[in-house]
Amino acid sequence: MFKKENHPENFSEVETIIGESVKVKGNFNGNGNIVVDGSLEGSLKTKGNVFVGEKAKVSGSIEAKEIIVNGEVSGNVNAKEFLSMGSTAKVIGDIECAQISIERGAILNGKCSMLKNSANISEKEAKNDLE
Amino acid sequence: MNLYIYDDYLKKYGKILNNIEVDLHKLNLNGKIIYLEAIKNLERLLKDELSNDIKTIIAVGNNLTLNKVINAVLKADPNNSLKSLALGIIPVGPNNSLANALGIKNERSAAEIILARRLESLNIAKINETFFLGEAAISAKGTSLSIQDFSINPVEKGEIRLANILLEDKLLKNGRNNPQDGLIDIFVYKKPQRLSFFSSQNLLIQNNNSEKVLVDNCLEVETPAKVEIIDKNINFIIGKDRTF
Numbered sequence: 001m002f003k004k005e006n007h008p009e010n011f012s013e014v015e016t017i018i019g020e021s022v023k024v025k026g027n028f029n030g031n032g033n034i035v036v037d038g039s040l041e042g043s044l045k046t047k048g049n050v051f052v053g054e055k056a057k058v059s060g061s062i063e064a065k066e067i068i069v070n071g072e073v074s075g076n077v078n079a080k081e082f083l084s085m086g087s088t089a090k091v092i093g094d095i096e097c098a099q100i101s102i103e104r105g106a107i108l109n110g111k112c113s114m115l116k117n118s119a120n121i122s123e124k125e126a127k128n129d130l131e
Numbered sequence: 132m133n134l135y136i137y138d139d140y141l142k143k144y145g146k147i148l149n150n151i152e153v154d155l156h157k158l159n160l161n162g163k164i165i166y167l168e169a170i171k172n173l174e175r176l177l178k179d180e181l182s183n184d185i186k187t188i189i190a191v192g193n194n195l196t197l198n199k200v201i202n203a204v205l206k207a208d209p210n211n212s213l214k215s216l217a218l219g220i221i222p223v224g225p226n227n228s229l230a231n232a233l234g235i236k237n238e239r240s241a242a243e244i245i246l247a248r249r250l251e252s253l254n255i256a257k258i259n260e261t262f263f264l265g266e267a268a269i270s271a272k273g274t275s276l277s278i279q280d281f282s283i284n285p286v287e288k289g290e291i292r293l294a295n296i297l298l299e300d301k302l303l304k305n306g307r308n309n310p311q312d313g314l315i316d317i318f319v320y321k322k323p324q325r326l327s328f329f330s331s332q333n334l335l336i337q338n339n340n341s342e343k344v345l346v347d348n349c350l351e352v353e354t355p356a357k358v359e360i361i362d363k364n365i366n367f368i369i370g371k372d373r374t375f
Contacts, residue, residue, distance in 0.1 A: 017328040019319065019320070021286060021319055021321055022285050022286060022327045023286050038327065042281060
């Protein structure tokens with residue numbers, strides 16, 4: 001879903017965009033991919049992926065399949081598959097994920113734990129690579 | 132049988148109307164004509180006509196004409212006859228963004244499109260007690276939108292558009308507007324590159340400045356206003372150049 005520079009490939013793949021021009025308050029539940037470039041005060045949960053932009057501020061937990069964080073998150077982050085923290089990311093909270101990538105400069109104040117199925121995912125990917 | 136509903140303001144378009152009638156006659160699309168100015172209660176009249184085997188109703192006019200017809204048809208529909216009914220529009224004069232969205236660019240192309248009778252079953256939105264096909268717009272300043280467990284509060288000036296069918300603005304058409312998905316597409320923006328986008332089956336609009344919501348560029352509705360997609364679709368006659 002995401003391009004190399006950590007941004008959604010196109011608008012039509014994204015179910016929701018919380019842009020810079022809005023503040024969202026409350027608990028947001030979705031099924032598709034969500035981009036946060038603005039402000040969210042509350043939890044964010046989706047079956048799809050979440051992209052948190054550089055200027056975004058999230059005060060609440062995030063739960064999704066893949067999560068890319070480039071902005072500020074004050075809350076727990078749970079990525080079922082993959083979590084990427086860019087160099088401008090600041091996470092104050094515990095993170096849980098199957099796979100992780102952290103760029104130099106990212107800030108994490110919290111515990112980091114890997115999900116039990118992370119080994120399975122790595123095995124599956126290794127198998128796919130061989131095929 | 133076809134029913135043509137002519138709006139009040141068409142008197143000054145006499146020559147255009149003549150041409151339309153000639154085109155319809157040539158294509159054997161004649162039907163009963165009703166002039167809105169002569170009618171006190173369109174809903175009651177349509178109730179009778181719908182039980183008289185009317186299969187096609189064509190609004191001749193603009194966005195407001197089509198809106199009047201949609202509202203009257205939905206309120207008149209006694210036996211759920213909408214499944215066998217088709218609505219269309221012959222656009223005359225300005226403020227015809229709905230016709231444009233349906234792929235009917237002008238009155239000269241309308242007759243051929245009505246003859247081809249290509250139908251799409253489209254969602255209908257409702258704001259308070261008014262039904263609409265296109266979009267509802269309000270300034271972002273002082274407005275908040277409540278959706279299920281969360282609220283959207285714009286933090287800068289701009290515009291909010293709640294679209295069943297998004298009208299006119301090509302900049303916003305990035306592939307996410309579908310009047311057949313049962314959802315209202317919500318666009319909050321000042322500049323398209325700073326767009327916020329959500330979708331929901333229903334929502335509540337509130338405005339601190341008692342600003343009104345402009346519906347289909349033709350009528351105003353007071354806030355607070357509840358917006359939803361209703362559970363009835365209507366078949367519309369569309370052209371190949373439809374925008375959705």
